[in-house]
Amino acid sequence: MMLLPVMALVFIFMYVPMGGILMAFQEYSIGGPILPWDPGVKWVGFEHFIRFFESEFFGRIIWNTVRNSLLTFVLGFWVPIVFALLLNEIGNKYFKKVVQTVSYMPHFISTVVVAGILLGILDYDDGIVNQMVEMLGLDRINFFNEPVYFPFIVVISGVWQSFGWNSILYLAAIAGIDQSLYEAARLDGASRLQQIWHITLPGITPTIVIILVFALGGILGGDMEKILLLYNPGIYETADIIQTYTYREGIYGFQYSYSTAVSLFVSVLNFALVFGANKVSNKLTDYGLW
């Protein structure tokens, strides 16, 4: 009995949209028929999928999405690990506490505010970054209108937002390491670097592997909200990712069926990736989602 209200909500707002995937194989318009047994439904088979595969967007948005993920990995994956290792070496409790609290801050800031800050500090005319660029004797940079910069803006601000928060898991793993290992190592004359290398790092390796595997599983995900706030048609070439494309085509282009087809294709691919990631994780670390 108690389950009913929640299950009803889950059914209506999560399972019904799953059924809505049917529209990917139809020519759907708002208010029109969608149920498979309705004779009014206009079936088009895989037409939308084929149109997507043949369009120039297919390669572009998938590459942009994957590239952002890879860039996040290269520029950001190691940051929380190194940060956690360094924090762990700090003896002063208060200093440690303050830095930790500060590093979590960006995690609590909304995407809108992050976008606002980026637009502010990177502004062409009065952004602080361009003031510094000019002081160095270089030409001002039009950050939001030149395609080259956009991925870096999104990724680096993402690293800024998440590195402190992501270090929590590593710190917890470090805290779980048996202290007697360090004592033994010290007695044997191991230096601090050696202790980190031979005790701390191996101690957090399972955590690193898990996070790595699931980062790979999420390679087709992206920070849609931030990109929607920051991009503009002039730089779609590098800025547009799968999620922003389907949103735009669907909501603003009214191409409900086409857009659903694109996102269905991607979520099938994504599901396979997560499934694979989980398998790998289970194998490597005995830890998985299921």
Next chain:
Amino acid sequence: MLLAKQKHHAFKKTPGQIFADVIIYIIVGLAGVVTLLPMVYILAMSLSDPGAVLRQEVFLIPVGFTLDAFKTIVQLEGIGRAYLNTGIYLVSIVVLSDLATVLAAYPLCVRRLFGRKFWTVFLIIPMFFGGGLIPSFVLMVNLGLYNSYWAIIIPSIVSLWNIVLVRTYFRTLPYSLFESAYIDGANDLQTLFKIVVPLAKPIVAVITLYTAVGVWNSWFNARLYLADEELYPLQYYLAQLLVFKPTGIEDKIDVIDKGAELINEYMQASQLKYAMIIFVTGPILCIYPFLQKYFIKGALIGSLKE
């Protein structure tokens, strides 16, 4: 000095180690400073004299301290409404969501529930597979909820992640609690709210905080489901001013001010944006350091799952 020396001797630190210490402190300190810089810059800009902002004299310390930008902001057309809307969304979503979460998590821990496995799987599937943005949007339109408070509230009530989190916590409580009250004649609702929930306060605090921050910071559902400015939450109102209609801020400045200092306003425009950011983010930044341990607890429990 002498004391400090003795201390070092006590730890048997060589000069090399002290040097390493210094380097580590500097790097970690720098990481903290870099994280903080953008916010300090925004704060300094928002508190400075508009002229100084315009002449680009401000960096990290306010120049010609004034609260004018904030005085203008609180008079912006629609901002009170937006704050109120966020309040409405926040309270209703947090209350309904907490209720839904414990109501769903409890039965999943009661062994006599019929089809427990089925319900669990029923709840887990949508965590990995969903219909996507467009079918959800179409559903909302077809239900007639588009452009109403409900469009924001209803989709946010059920959080599967929270249900799993709370269920995991409930399971750490002794199972006899669930059964003995029932045997003593209490019904399930009484057992849940009189016995289980009071014992699970820490986890309820965690999900409440997560939900509250989530609602406070969300804007995308508003973009998707709302057309009417009267319904906009604060973040979407902010998004309008910062991103979607960046020149709109001048229209929203109170008419009385407008006649008097039109030029001054123009100078303030970019500064007003910074002040808006502080105005909207302030509450969270002031609160989170004190509630940090709950957030961290949530992050850790969530990662352990099962």
